[in-house]
Amino acid sequence: MNILITRKYPEAGLQLLKDTGYTITEYTERRNLTQEELIEACQTQDALISVGGNKLDETFFNACGHLKLVALMSVGYNNVDMKAATRAGIPVSNTPDVLSDATSDVAFLLMLAVSRKAIYMHQTIIDGKWDFYDPNENLGIELYNKTLGIFGLGKIGFELAKKCKATYNMQVIYHNRNHNDKAEQELEAKYVSFDELLQQSDVLSVHANLSSATKDIFNKEAFNRMKPTSIFINTARGQEHNEQDLIQALQQKIIWGAGLDVTNPEPMAKDNPLLFMPNVCVLPHIGSATTETRNAMAAMAAQNVIAGLQGKQLPNIVNK
Numbered sequence: 114m115n116i117l118i119t120r121k122y123p124e125a126g127l128q129l130l131k132d133t134g135y136t137i138t139e140y141t142e143r144r145n146l147t148q149e150e151l152i153e154a155c156q157t158q159d160a161l162i163s164v165g166g167n168k169l170d171e172t173f174f175n176a177c178g179h180l181k182l183v184a185l186m187s188v189g190y191n192n193v194d195m196k197a198a199t200r201a202g203i204p205v206s207n208t209p210d211v212l213s214d215a216t217s218d219v220a221f222l223l224m225l226a227v228s229r230k231a232i233y234m235h236q237t238i239i240d241g242k243w244d245f246y247d248p249n250e251n252l253g254i255e256l257y258n259k260t261l262g263i264f265g266l267g268k269i270g271f272e273l274a275k276k277c278k279a280t281y282n283m284q285v286i287y288h289n290r291n292h293n294d295k296a297e298q299e300l301e302a303k304y305v306s307f308d309e310l311l312q313q314s315d316v317l318s319v320h321a322n323l324s325s326a327t328k329d330i331f332n333k334e335a336f337n338r339m340k341p342t343s344i345f346i347n348t349a350r351g352q353e354h355n356e357q358d359l360i361q362a363l364q365q366k367i368i369w370g371a372g373l374d375v376t377n378p379e380p381m382a383k384d385n386p387l388l389f390m391p392n393v394c395v396l397p398h399i400g401s402a403t404t405e406t407r408n409a410m411a412a413m414a415a416q417n418v419i420a421g422l423q424g425k426q427l428p429n430i431v432n433k
């Protein structure tokens with residue numbers, strides 16, 4: 114059996130694959146394969162481990178008749194046309210749960226960094242501007258007893274809510290397609306409408322999957338409904354907020370601050386105005402970037418491949 118991996122692969126996953134005796138091809142150049150290259154490479158492959166968001170569309174699935182399965186090393190699957198995969202008879206798996214702690218840590222980190230302008234304050238020292246103590250300067254916002262709003266309360270949102278409640282006694286409100294009974298019971302989270310979420314959140318954190326329903330949902334109209342003291346956090350997908358509208362909302366002080374681990378496009382241009390705003394912190398999509406989590410994700414994707422190539426159902430199949 115032949116397995117293609119689109120990046121240099123974390124050791125825990127690689128070892129599991131090596132132990133099977135299958136032939137592994139790791140693409141180790143620091144660039145994304147083009148679709149033509151990926152299609153060509155997949156002609157002889159039985160399994161593809163997609164790392165880094167390759168676009169897998171109808172053209173790809175129709176052109177890769179030999180492929181038996183695709184394992185994504187990510188929880189998000191917005192780059193995959195699942196209907197086309199299903200039509201082509203190719204199961205696709207993702208890596209849920211194992212990155213919830215690490216990603217919710219980054220949402221928490223952004224919330225705290227923005228609330229105290231930490232990144233900007235660090236830069237003021239580099240710029241030689243730490244020259245005076247004025248009790249009215251450099252002021253942040255405290256998080257104690259504030260309201261955390263979660264858009265898309267799944268596993269990652271739950272972990273963030275748990276940390277915010279335990280650390281800052283934050284009240285949790287959320288908006289989802291469905292009620293989250295566990296969050297309501299364990300965290301006293303309250304289900305609210307999208308409009309109430311916008312109006313009541315002191316910190317609004319995005320955790321929903323990217324879909325046609327969530328694309329651009331945080332736009333001018335949404336920011337206009339938020340509190341002038343509120344902080345917007347996005348660790349899900351950059352296409353869920355409209356960047357120009359976010360820049361304007363911050364410049365016009367319609368909202369107070371923003372923390373982003375995801376941007377649109379990625380990578381963000383180094384002259385993007387968001388990078389120079391005091392109340393903004395932007396990170397380069399590092400939600401799951403810890404040694405432990407990346408190894409756990411790689412192992413989970415490998416286990417899906419191994420199960421699939423043994424003719425079993427992929428444990429984390431998305432297109433059932």
Ligand code: DGY
Nearest residue numbers: 186187188189400401
């Ligand atoms: C995920 O797993 O979806 C992360 O955002 C990395 O792409």
